[in-house]
Amino acid sequence: MTRGWRWSAVALAVALLAAGCTGDDGRFRPGAADAGDPYVPGAGNGGYDVDHYALKVRYDPADDRLTGQATITATATTGLSRFHLDLAGLTVDRVRVDGAPATQRRDGNELVVTPARGLPAGKRFTVEVAYGGVPRSLPSGELGDGGFHATPDGAIALGQPESASTWYPVNDHPSDKATYDLEVTVPDGLAALSNGVPKGRDSRAGWTTWRWAEGAPMASYLTTLVIGNYRVSTGTHAGKPLVTAVAAGLPADGPEAASVARTGEIADFLAGRFGPYPFDAYGGIVVADGRIRYALETQTRPVYGPGFFRGGRPNPTVVAHELAHQWFGDSVSLARWGDIWLNEGFATYAEWLWDEHDGGPTVARAFAERYAATDWTRPTVDPGRAGMFGDAVYQRGALAVHALRRAVGDETFFRILRGWLAERRNGTATTADFVGYVERVAGRPLRPLFDAWLAGATAPALP
Structure with a gap:
């Protein structure tokens, strides 16, 4: 009897798709769900290199809800039947690969994407992910929880070695750097600060969209998003934008503002030792949230926790440390x-x-x-x-x-x-x-x- 082996073409295609295959010709296999770094098990992924992230994020502090649209441009490094992105805690509404609907499922903090057709090695492809939810931080232990922290007036997305996956889908390992465009929409009156060159902002119907662009490759843990009531200072230094911000709850003439005001001076000193400053913008952000017990070299715009200024005096040394990272850690990662x-x-x-x-x-x-x-x-x-x-x-x-x-x-x-x-x-x-x-x-x-x-x-x- 042979009837049990007689599959229809539709049933065969469904079975192959469920198995992570595409039926093309055996050239495709699943991408790795891990970058293979024992210091961050489960973080990062294999089978592709990301070239660019275009992120559109909307956040409302009233209910802590974030909605996002991520467009990720990448190149397959091997034939892929499916691939992973790191995404912690948020809900995915839909995924498209090269404009076609893709199958998606969650496996812990992994988003597993199966495109309609296999992606040949060397192919440049685009992934669109619509997602949302109430972001949460990731337990770390060394520096405290990393990732997205809701604050009374906004949020802070920050952390090392992992943080990015709490607010957007990402290949979350420094070995896969990419360029970024970011649009962040928040209620009028709040600042929305991120990495790179400011690209302007506009308001509509009670919401303001802030735009930022980082044209140099950036490791994912170096991305940041700081939302809230901040005194934002904009200017130029050495012909490049310089944007600094200090939480509005900190004194306007305090050591925090005095320290980040020396950003350009300190960067010039370091450039005399290390070579030209490697990016197209300068800056720094001082937050007031006591959960941030460290300073981090977020690219072009380091973030400083409040504890570095509790002595009541400026602390340019911590600024020198984080600016040095723009060369050692950010440019060369x-x-x-x-x-x-x-x-x-x-x-x-x-x-x-x-x-x-x-x-x-x-x-x-x-x-x-x-x-x-x-x-x-x-x-x-x-x-x-x-x-x-x-x-x-x-x-x-x-x-x-x-x-x-x-x-x-x-x-x-x-x-x-x-x-x-x-x-x-x-x-x-x-x-x-x-x-x-x-x-x-x-x-x-x-x-x-x-x-x-x-x-x-x-x-x-x-x-």
């Missing part, structure tokens, strides 16, 4: 989170450089004091998830930077930094990439020096 010292070690070293310039302790003194206080049993490279934001990454990382300077001399050291940032601009890198570049420019082996200063279990000899 991490390929994997285990190399986070490439961000934090250099930003901490920039603090030392700035403090010396601004009349504080010399770099030599900062180095000597930190060398004496360091716990050398804690590694800087691959510090473990719990150690991502520890002293071994920040302070021992800065010690390694200065050890390199002592070993090769000032001229070669700053030539290395400027050359590295120019060569890797808008890209990603690993520790191995950096060490290889340093050895090439210095013309001699330096891996033993990095091994000792970044991973050795005892205090290294001073170079």
Whole structure:
């Protein structure tokens, strides 16, 4: 008897689609649901590279509801029968791929999309996602919850290593950088601040739409959305827009405003050491929400938590740290989170450089004091998830930077930094990439020096 094996063409197509196949010719398979980074299991995805996000978001603080339309332009890196996007907690209304309706389902914080036809390797495609709901943050543990935080007058979307997936569908790993256009619609009277160049705003029927564009590739965790009552200052610096904002509940003449007012000056100082500022806009945002216990290098517009200014005096050092990240971390980003010292070690070293310039302790003194206080049993490279934001990454990382300077001399050291940032601009890198570049420019082996200063279990000899 053969009747049980006799499938109709429609039934066969449905079965293949349910299995994640398209029936084309076996060239297609599901994209990975994970970037493979052990520091952020489940984050990021495989099988495609995103080129651009166009986001249209509407948020009402009265009920905390967000509605969004994301248009994502990407290129398949392998033949795809289906692919994943990271999206935490929100409801998806519909998905289209290249204009055609696509099947979608949720798997935890993953949005699984099956297009009507397979996507061949090398194909550029567009995904449109309509979504909405009440956003929630993600539990982190190191810096507190990351992602979307409702506030009494608006919201703050911020966090590291994960935050973006709480307010838009995304390939949420720094190895897949993309450009952005953002439209944010909020009730009249509220500011809606984000990354990049301001593209104007307009009001209609009680709502104001703010527009922003970041034309340089940006890692997803570096995107931010800050909504609420803010004193917004706009101007230019070095021919580029400079936008700063301070929460209206903070004093207009307080240390917060005085600190971010030095953004252009500090950026110019750092450009003299690292090379040209890498983006088309400058800025900074000071929030009043005590849940934000850190400052973050959100691209072109760092966000500063209120705790950095509780001493009642300006704190330009934290501004120097976050602006240094515009080069180290934002322009040249991490390929994997285990190399986070490439961000934090250099930003901490920039603090030392700035403090010396601004009349504080010399770099030599900062180095000597930190060398004496360091716990050398804690590694800087691959510090473990719990150690991502520890002293071994920040302070021992800065010690390694200065050890390199002592070993090769000032001229070669700053030539290395400027050359590295120019060569890797808008890209990603690993520790191995950096060490290889340093050895090439210095013309001699330096891996033993990095091994000792970044991973050795005892205090290294001073170079």
